[in-house]
Amino acid sequence: MGALPDLTIRQFEYLVAVADADTWALAADRVGVSGSALSQGIAELERRLGVDLFDRDGRRRRLRTDAIPVLAHARQVLALTGDLADWAERMRTGSAGRLRLGMIDAAAIVHFGDQLRRFRAARTDVELRLRVEPSGPLLELLIAGDLDVVVCVAPPEPIPGLRTTPLLIDDVAVYAPGKTRPSSPATWGPWVLFPEGSHTRGAITRELRRLGAPIEVVAESHQPDVLREMVRLGTGWTALPRAQAEHGTGNLVEVQTLLRRELVAAVRDGTVRQPVVDDLIAAFTDAAKSTSRPSALR
Amino acid sequence: MGALPDLTIRQFEYLVAVADADTWALAADRVGVSGSALSQGIAELERRLGVDLFDRDGRRRRLRTDAIPVLAHARQVLALTGDLADWAERMRTGSAGRLRLGMIDAAAIVHFGDQLRRFRAARTDVELRLRVEPSGPLLELLIAGDLDVVVCVAPPEPIPGLRTTPLLIDDVAVYAPGKTRPSSPATWGPWVLFPEGSHTRGAITRELRRLGAPIEVVAESHQPDVLREMVRLGTGWTALPRAQAEHGTGNLVEVQTLLRRELVAAVRDGTVRQPVVDDLIAAFTDAAKSTSRPSALR
DNA sequence: TCGTTGGTGAAGCATCTCTGAACTATTCTC
DNA sequence: GAGAATAGTTCAGAGATGCTTCACCAACGA
Incomplete structure (x- = not known):
């Protein structure tokens, strides 16, 4: 194997800055150097790789x-370097460190709310920051190195650079207002669903269509409790993760399981890890083991 | 998150060189630089991380x-950079590239010999280099970036930075000379086994001990065919992966399955991948799917 | 057409990193 | 234990690298 090119972290920072910003000047500003420096830095990166990375498109470059x-590589290395920097910080200060956790709403509230509260109380030495978002953005934040652990819906394909640990199954089921009797999919609806564009919404409509259910949507919300209440009020039917549908009290009729949904914990697959992360994931798996049985049995 | 330290590939090269070589002078020589440069380079790395990486032990440093x-991180980043350099090479030359494959003997000969030959014939554009070693060394070579794919025994724990794909089950069974009748473990032996120190040997003796079998070893060899022949000649009993035991012809009596052994394909979990690698793994999984059934059914 | 915008090149300066040689501390040898 | 050999560091200087400022070019918009 030939000698490796002597790439630097800064060059990778330049690359992702350019990729993320609309204009190079903006990117240069964001990494805190002059436009010229950025230009030369990127040119140097291309020279060392021996490959052109950009096409000219008028006076701008894409x-x-x-x-x-290369961009993906840059992101991965930057994220790994961030982990290393955190490790160094922990070594210097002796602190247990900071843990940036991302969760989807159901995980943060329904499934692991208790564990979170307990962990916070038990590990006051850890600065725990929680961020609640849908699965897609969470995984991107994890890849970019802005989060340390993510609890989200299992991605269909394994993602390079990430490692997932199964936590529990939380299937999405169809729910009807209180007085409804079971019937064929063709009679289902109208619907109260997550908004167009959400990942879960896409999966739900795809599955409903497959079952031959008519999809007339009368209301939309990102908030599962809103959907639940609307069903209770008889506004329509909905499809929700079972745990969220059953979270409150009330008269929802579960019609049938619609699609399988597995929650996982994801971390960057690096060689420098925070021990706290493993502790937290262990707490989650333990909790899932004891609580997911009933839901798995129904 | 604070600004990242501007680490360089070269600094990581220095670090692994120092870790691998007995003396710093030798390490310096290996990376092609003066001892002074190496010393200063490591010092700079420590300064940028803000952490001391070495202890003084007399006049040398450990x-x-x-x-x-940090060392693991360095290795991972170097390996990823190697992948990136290969990618750049492929981009420049337009070639399909070089594929450095590592396999344990059983995989190279018994399980995937045909696939290998077929792949070589079909993809003459790929420079395929095969290296046969035990699983442990193969995985280390993979981590160090000296191999691109490895077919080996599934490691007990997932290894950071690697991703594995299950291929097939090839259990280790106990074999006795032709005329032996089934009997209790206490009567088994004497043994003809893999040499002391090998990973499989360790697992085998551990399992035999657990079953209460006496472990008197009368011959040792790294070569499964040698072991097989010795059993045929009545020298003793052995424990072998089933596929290897049955590879030739002859009168071996399978006494019982001893331990589970799963073969997997392992690759670095990076963002820059050779498409050829996926093709090869696909060929292996296809082959395993069609051939492992009979062995799984017995 | 002219002004504006996005990006590149050149000169100058600061920083970094290498080499070679001098230097210190430890270990070996007798 | 003296002296030599060894392991690693420090220092000074040469050369490379990277950044900023300023000048420049090309594309876009009015």
Whole structure:
């Protein structure tokens, strides 16, 4: 194997800055150097790789599609370096460190709310910051190194650079207002669903269509409790993760399981890890083991 | 998150060189630089991380045990950079590239010999280099970036930075000379086994001991065919992966399955991948799917 | 057409990193 | 234990690298 090119962290920072910002000047500003420095830095990166990374498009430059692997590499290395920097920080200060946790709403509230509260109380030495978002953004934040652990819906394909640990199954089921009797999918609806564009919404409508259910949507909300209440009030039917549907009290009729949904804990697959992360994941798996049985049995 | 330290590939090269070589002078020589440069380079790395990585031990320096994560990080980043360099090479030359494959003997000969030959014939554009070693060394070579794919025994724990794909089950069974009748473990032996120190040997003796079998070893060899022949000649009993035991012809009596052994394909979990690698793994999984059934059914 | 915007090149300066040599501390050898 | 050999560090200087400022070019918009 030939000698490796002497790439630097800064060059990778330049690359992702350019990829993320609309204009190079903005990117330069964001990394705190002059536009010229950025230009030269990128040129140097291209020179060392021996490959052109950008196409000219008028007076601006766009990352070539076949150069996307380099960008992904840059992101991964930057994230790993961030982990290393955190490790160094922990070594210097002796602190247990900071834990940036991302969760989808159901995980943060329904499934692991108790564990979270307990962990916070038990590990006051850890600065725990929670961020609640849908699965997609969470995974991107994790890849970019802005989060340390993420609890989200299992991605269909394994994602390079990430490692997932199964936590529990929380299937999405169809729910009807209180007085409804079971019947064929063709009679289901109208619907109260997550908004168009959400990942879960997409999966739900796809599955309903497959079952031959008519999809007339009369209301939309990102908030599961809003959907639940609307069903209770008889506004329509909905499809929700079972745990969220059953969270409150009230008369929802579960019609049938619609699709399988597995929650996992995801971390960057690096060599420098915070021990706290493993503790937290262990707490989650333990909790899931004891609580998911009933839901798995129904 | 604070600004990241501007680490360089070269600094990581220095670090692993120092970790791998007996003396710093030798390490310096290996990376092609003066001892002084190496010393200063490491010092700079420590300064940028803000952490001491080495303990003084007389006039030499040893990597501190709690600095091992940094070394692992360095190795991972170097391996990823190697992948990136290969990608750049492929982009420049337009070639399909070089594929450095590692396999344990059973995989190379018994399980996937045909697939290998077929792949070589079909993809003459790929420079395929095969290296046969035990699982442990193969995985280390993979981590160090000296191999691109490895077919080996599934490691007990997932290894950071690697991703495995299950291929097939090839259990280890106990075999006796032709005329032996089934009997209790206490009467088994004497044994003809893999040499002391090998990973499989360790697992085998551990399991035999658990079953209460006496472990008197009368011959040892790294070569499964040698062991097989010795059993045929009545020298003793052996424990072998089933596929290897049955590879030739002859009168071996399978006494019982001893331990589970799963073969997997392992790759670095990076963002820059050779498409050829996926093709090869696909060929292996396809082959395993069609051939492992009979062995799984017995 | 002219002004504006996005990006690149050149000169100058600061910093970094290498080499070679001098230097210190430890270990070996007798 | 003296003296030599060894392991690693420090220092000074040469050369490379990277950044900023300023000048420049090309594309876009009015």
